[in-house]
Amino acid sequence: MPPFSRGFHRRPPREDVDPSRVPPGQYVVNDFPVLSAGPTPRPKLDEWSFSVQGAVDGAASWTWEELNALPQETFTVDIHCVTKWTKLGTTWTGVSVDTLMDGVATEAEYVSVWADGGYTTNVPLEDLRDGKAWVVHTFDGEPLEPAHGGPARLLVPHLYFWKSAKWVRGLTLTVEDEPGFWENAGYNNYGDPWREQRYWGD
Amino acid sequence: MATPGAPLVAPVPLVWRLVTVVEVVDETPHARTLALDVPDWPGHVAGQHLDVRLTAEDGYVAERSYSIASAPEDARVALTVERIDDGEVSPYLAGELVVGDQFEVRGPVGGHFTWRAQDGGPLLLVAGGSGLVPLMAMVRHRAARASGAATELLVSSREREAVLYRDELERLASAEDGLNVVYTLTRSRPAGWSGYARRVDAPMLAEVGPAASASPRVFVCGPTPFVEAVADALVSLGHAAENVHTERFGPTGG
Structure with missing residues (x-):
């Protein structure tokens, strides 16, 4: 155990929080903090598209209208930011990555997620499949605000939230793992909050 | 958003280091600077932050991130902490701590918000x-x-x-x-x-x-x-x- 910090005490535990839902080193917030590295992009929806490309047979692309015409799922998950906040019970609506990958053949095992503003993040493909990830456009029944990644962001709730790229525009399938924006800057390549994989070597 | 260039820190694990508070400066009624002696601090780039870990006597642990206020050239690492009254960590760091107290940090962290x-x-x-x-x-x-x-x-x-x-x-x-x-x-x-x-x-x-x-x-x-x-x-x-x-x-x- 690390050395004690003289005079530091835990606050009374919150009765509305199930501690088994809070990963190590995290604390629960009620608001929805914003973190991003630059100005908030505001793409025009009639010029917006989402694509699945790279090492695939059958690259695919959807306009905003086409994406919204795909089967939609509404679900409630907990999200965990590497900057220590956890938000429980967030409700989203969007399209499962399984739906987007339907009809796309690939032997690639990695995905480079890319977004407006130049952001990229890498995720193993298996972490985006089988109901584990979505492209979402609605938060708590309202259109996703630009500051939170609207018009659409990726949502990969089982990994730290920087993997859930805001302003997402596409998935590029890659044969080799290609570390993204934060992964190149000292943050963990995988980012499992339950193993507290915040930084390189965690 | 800038694409990061070469990584700012070597790809080595960030270890927790036990630091000692060597000076406390009240900057405003709500904010306090802690000057820290950090053994084997690997150095940082201006704009980076670090993680703080506090451990209570019952083993309870709280972590937060704080920006580094000091220049890389300064002998000591300085944090300036604003006290958030209903917070768990900042009232301790910006209120309770005195010179000689110890806690843990690891870092530096962050690559995009930096200037050399x-x-x-x-x-x-x-x-x-x-x-x-x-x-x-x-x-x-x-x-x-x-x-x-x-x-x-x-x-x-x-x-x-x-x-x-x-x-x-x-x-x-x-x-x-x-x-x-x-x-x-x-x-x-x-x-x-x-x-x-x-x-x-x-x-x-x-x-x-x-x-x-x-x-x-x-x-x-x-x-x-x-x-x-x-x-x-x-x-x-x-x-x-x-x-x-x-x-x-x-x-x-x-």
């Missing part, structure tokens, strides 16, 4: 409240390296008494080596105040400069609504998004 003297200028630094902390590391680094990079520092604060590092900024600006410090006070002003008296907006940013045509490196840090408004205004003035670096903190810093 060799990156050059011009620079536009825009601070909202305690968002000044990582920008102060840049200003201190600039001075330590005698960089001379043309630098405009725009500080937004509720009132004069809440401005961090007031005397030091005055001293640094009086060197007339290319650093210009501009204040806007949004809630109350001292008698005879001749500076800005409103929230940062596009006309203010245009007056303070440098113009977008000079392609300054811009760093904006503060609460989320502040950063959103300033970054939007900068883009509206023609600053390229990739030149505008933002760091945001919400009211939940704790």
Whole structure:
């Protein structure tokens, strides 16, 4: 155990929080903090598209209208930011990555997620499949605000939230793992909050 | 958003280090600087942050991130912590701690919100409240390296008494080596105040400069609504998004 910090005490535990839902080193917030590295992009929806490309047979692309015409799922998950906040019970609506990958053949095992503003993040493909990830456009029944990644962001709730790229525009399938924006800057390549994989070597 | 260049830190695990508080400075009624002796500190780049870990006697652990206020050239690592009254960690760091106390840190962390003297200028630094902390590391680094990079520092604060590092900024600006410090006070002003008296907006940013045509490196840090408004205004003035670096903190810093 690390050395004690003289005079530091835990606050009374919150009765509305199930501690088994809070990963190590995290604390629960009620608001929805914003973190991003630059100005908030505001793409025009009639010029917006989402694509699945790279090492695939059958690259695919959807306009905003086409994406919204795909089967939609509404679900409630907990999200965990590497900057220590956890938000429980967030409700989203969007399209499962399984739906987007339907009809796309690939032997690639990695995905480079890319977004407006130049952001990229890498995720193993298996972490985006089988109901584990979505492209979402609605938060708590309202259109996703630009500051939170609207018009659409990726949502990969089982990994730290920087993997859930805001302003997402596409998935590029890659044969080799290609570390993204934060992964190149000292943050963990995988980012499992339950193993507290915040930084390189965690 | 800038694409990061070469990693700023070697790809080695970040280990927890037991640090000792060697000096405590009350900066304002709500903020305190802790100067730390960090054994084997690997060094940092101005703008980076670190993680703090506190452990209670019953084993309970709390972690938070804080921007580093000191320049890489300083002998000690300094944090400036604003006390959030219903927070769990900041009231301890900014209230309870005394010289000689120990806690753990690991870092440095962060790669996009950084400036090195060799990156050059011009620079536009825009601070909202305690968002000044990582920008102060840049200003201190600039001075330590005698960089001379043309630098405009725009500080937004509720009132004069809440401005961090007031005397030091005055001293640094009086060197007339290319650093210009501009204040806007949004809630109350001292008698005879001749500076800005409103929230940062596009006309203010245009007056303070440098113009977008000079392609300054811009760093904006503060609460989320502040950063959103300033970054939007900068883009509206023609600053390229990739030149505008933002760091945001919400009211939940704790």
